[in-house]
Amino acid sequence: MSASGQTAHALYVLRANRISSAAAVLAVLLVLTAVFGPMLTQYDPLASDVAHALQPPDANHWAGTDQLGRDVLARVIAAGRLDYAIAAAAVFLSFVIGAVIGGACGFRGGAVDRWVGRIVDVLMAFPLFVLAMALVAALGNRVENIVTATAIINLPFYIRFARAEVAVRRQAGWVEAASASGNGPMRIVLGFLLPNVLPAMSVQISLNLGWAILNAAGLSFIGLGVHPPTPEWGIMVAEGARFITVGHWWLVAAPGLALMLSVLCFNLLGDGLRDMLDPRMRT
Amino acid sequence: MTKSAAVLRLAGRRLAASLPALLGVVVFTFVLMRVLPGDPAVFFASGPSAGQKEIEDIRHQMGLDRSIPVQLAFYLRDIGTGSLGHSMTTGQPVLKDLEERLPASLELTFAALVLALGLAIPMGVLAALNPGSTTDHAVRFLCTLGVCVPTFVSGLLLIYVFYYLAGIAPDPTGRIDIFASQPPSHTGFLVIDSLIAGDFDAARSAASQLVLPAVTMALFVLAPLARMTRASMLAVLGSDFIRTARAMGLSRGRIVFVYALRNAALPVLTIAGIVFSTMLGANVLVEKVFSWPGVAAYALDALLATDYAPVQGFVLLMAVIFVFVNLLVDVLYGLADPRVNAA
Numbered sequence: 001m002s003a004s005g006q007t008a009h010a011l012y013v014l015r016a017n018r019i020s021s022a023a024a025v026l027a028v029l030l031v032l033t034a035v036f037g038p039m040l041t042q043y044d045p046l047a048s049d050v051a052h053a054l055q056p057p058d059a060n061h062w063a064g065t066d067q068l069g070r071d072v073l074a075r076v077i078a079a080g081r082l083d084y085a086i087a088a089a090a091v092f093l094s095f096v097i098g099a100v101i102g103g104a105c106g107f108r109g110g111a112v113d114r115w116v117g118r119i120v121d122v123l124m125a126f127p128l129f130v131l132a133m134a135l136v137a138a139l140g141n142r143v144e145n146i147v148t149a150t151a152i153i154n155l156p157f158y159i160r161f162a163r164a165e166v167a168v169r170r171q172a173g174w175v176e177a178a179s180a181s182g183n184g185p186m187r188i189v190l191g192f193l194l195p196n197v198l199p200a201m202s203v204q205i206s207l208n209l210g211w212a213i214l215n216a217a218g219l220s221f222i223g224l225g226v227h228p229p230t231p232e233w234g235i236m237v238a239e240g241a242r243f244i245t246v247g248h249w250w251l252v253a254a255p256g257l258a259l260m261l262s263v264l265c266f267n268l269l270g271d272g273l274r275d276m277l278d279p280r281m282r283t
Numbered sequence: 284m285t286k287s288a289a290v291l292r293l294a295g296r297r298l299a300a301s302l303p304a305l306l307g308v309v310v311f312t313f314v315l316m317r318v319l320p321g322d323p324a325v326f327f328a329s330g331p332s333a334g335q336k337e338i339e340d341i342r343h344q345m346g347l348d349r350s351i352p353v354q355l356a357f358y359l360r361d362i363g364t365g366s367l368g369h370s371m372t373t374g375q376p377v378l379k380d381l382e383e384r385l386p387a388s389l390e391l392t393f394a395a396l397v398l399a400l401g402l403a404i405p406m407g408v409l410a411a412l413n414p415g416s417t418t419d420h421a422v423r424f425l426c427t428l429g430v431c432v433p434t435f436v437s438g439l440l441l442i443y444v445f446y447y448l449a450g451i452a453p454d455p456t457g458r459i460d461i462f463a464s465q466p467p468s469h470t471g472f473l474v475i476d477s478l479i480a481g482d483f484d485a486a487r488s489a490a491s492q493l494v495l496p497a498v499t500m501a502l503f504v505l506a507p508l509a510r511m512t513r514a515s516m517l518a519v520l521g522s523d524f525i526r527t528a529r530a531m532g533l534s535r536g537r538i539v540f541v542y543a544l545r546n547a548a549l550p551v552l553t554i555a556g557i558v559f560s561t562m563l564g565a566n567v568l569v570e571k572v573f574s575w576p577g578v579a580a581y582a583l584d585a586l587l588a589t590d591y592a593p594v595q596g597f598v599l600l601m602a603v604i605f606v607f608v609n610l611l612v613d614v615l616y617g618l619a620d621p622r623v624n625a626a
Contacts, residue, residue, distance in 0.1 A: 006534065041296055042575045065292065082448050094467065110512060118303065118304075118307070119307070121303075121304045121307070122304050122307030122308055122311060125301075125304045125305065125307070125561075125605055125606070126308060126311075126601075127561070127563070127565065127598070127602075127605070128561075128565075129565045129568075130565075130567065130579070130582065130597070130598060130601065131565060131598075133567070133583065133622055134312070134316070134585060134586065134594060135315065136316050137586050137587070137589075138315045138316070138318045139318075141309055168547070203348050210431070214433050215435060218435065218568055221433075221435050221571075222567065222568065222571055222583060223587065232556055234435075237433075237435055237439065238435075239403045241435075242441070242449070243443065244443050245440045245446060245454075245455070246447070247443070247447045247448075248439070249443045249447075252436060252439045252440065252443070253440065255436075256432070256433070256436035256437075256439075256440065259431075259432075259433055259436060260428075260431045260432050260433075260436070262428065263430070263431040263433075263546065264431040265426065267427060267430060267431060268427065272428075283574060
């Protein structure tokens, strides 16, 4: 298919999938909100104002104030930056490392492939969230380590995926042609095989972004990784949890809604990408 | 070869094949716990004033003065003799702690799985019967929504609605009202134990404590189950034997519920197995929100206190359950579909 044909096809699919298009627009809006966040609100996410603590949403504070009188909306927006950054960094890391390891294993096979397979099996036999908890605790209770832990628990899926996709293409005619025209194995894997696997992996990446956000927020919720007063969705929910039984719902609902919208948007985007790339996979 | 012998052989082979992964889990967790920051010997010494001698003694008593490979060898030997070490925070053997808390986690996970299956299968079937319809889209939307709301948010919002606003749910802490009498333990599941004891008040109390956390978990796992039911139903409904059944003039209900659903159930069973093991490990968050005294909350507390043994024991337990659930699914699969064993 020519490049313009591809664009036309993508546009056709977007028109046919209103939901995916809406998700794409929402994704752009969410990312823009995170990037330009501090300009969108007059409140400082860290400034406390005890005189106006625990106020329900009103015209001044659209999402209310928390127990220290901080503006919840400003905190939710500021938290988005951190959560998106964590998720993007983690998914990027596991994608790059997973694609290279999986690609090499799928291309080479042999003993290394078998050993990597074993290690992947071990990682997948863990309850993944528990593994992430243990990793953050072991590496040190810092934000960077939420990224590392999330990347590690995602890694097996990328390795398996890249390995399988490369292995089925290894014998293809165009790979032989690339090899016959003097390309080394490194160049074949990185320059020919992986670019062909990339579209299929983009589905995984989009679905994973949503999952990584949930994971990061879950870790902070139980007190690993991010520390107060840093605004972060998981921590905000954990702090709000103390006030839910006395009826201060907005402390949980505001960051919860932000989490839900983000994950929803990346999941729908992933589904849309899958429909675009492989209509047979629709479920 | 008889059918049961074939199934046994399959089970044995799978079990043997999963042993290296289990060993890997044990070794990996062990090493991971040893790089945890903080010195547990200092943590468990009598206080900040504890002398160097006392700390050294505790370190020696815990075996921390040996090299890591030696410690690992001791740990593996202990596992071989059925001991998972002692928890320093509760002062009990880890195995006993896990035994006490596992029923709570299992009760919650089973309840959630039954609830999720009870919702997901009808939803999936309805969606598959009318693909592309409003029902189909509604099911898809509901499932997508369920995956997107983290359990710790949906749990808290359920508490807000049913405890604070409606006032019909009990105080969301623990498994049973503290004033209700604890039934004698048979199964470890409080609802069933209370019913056996004939104490209906206690049973009602335990059940009402169980509803919200179970719903929270069920919502989160609705999507994989309903989607798999739909996909597998669609595939079966399009197959030749259904067409034949239709041509023979069988009633629609009989075709859908007897012939199609029974054949479509197998892939759903596999997913249900995976969902069960995932929930058991991932319910740290739900257990924390509802102060549920389960194994995951126990492991989290131990992890935050740098108490090695319970975390290691918990991870091993989860991995073993994971392996056994997969094995059970394989065996059931083999019994339901004899073609699987031939492969």
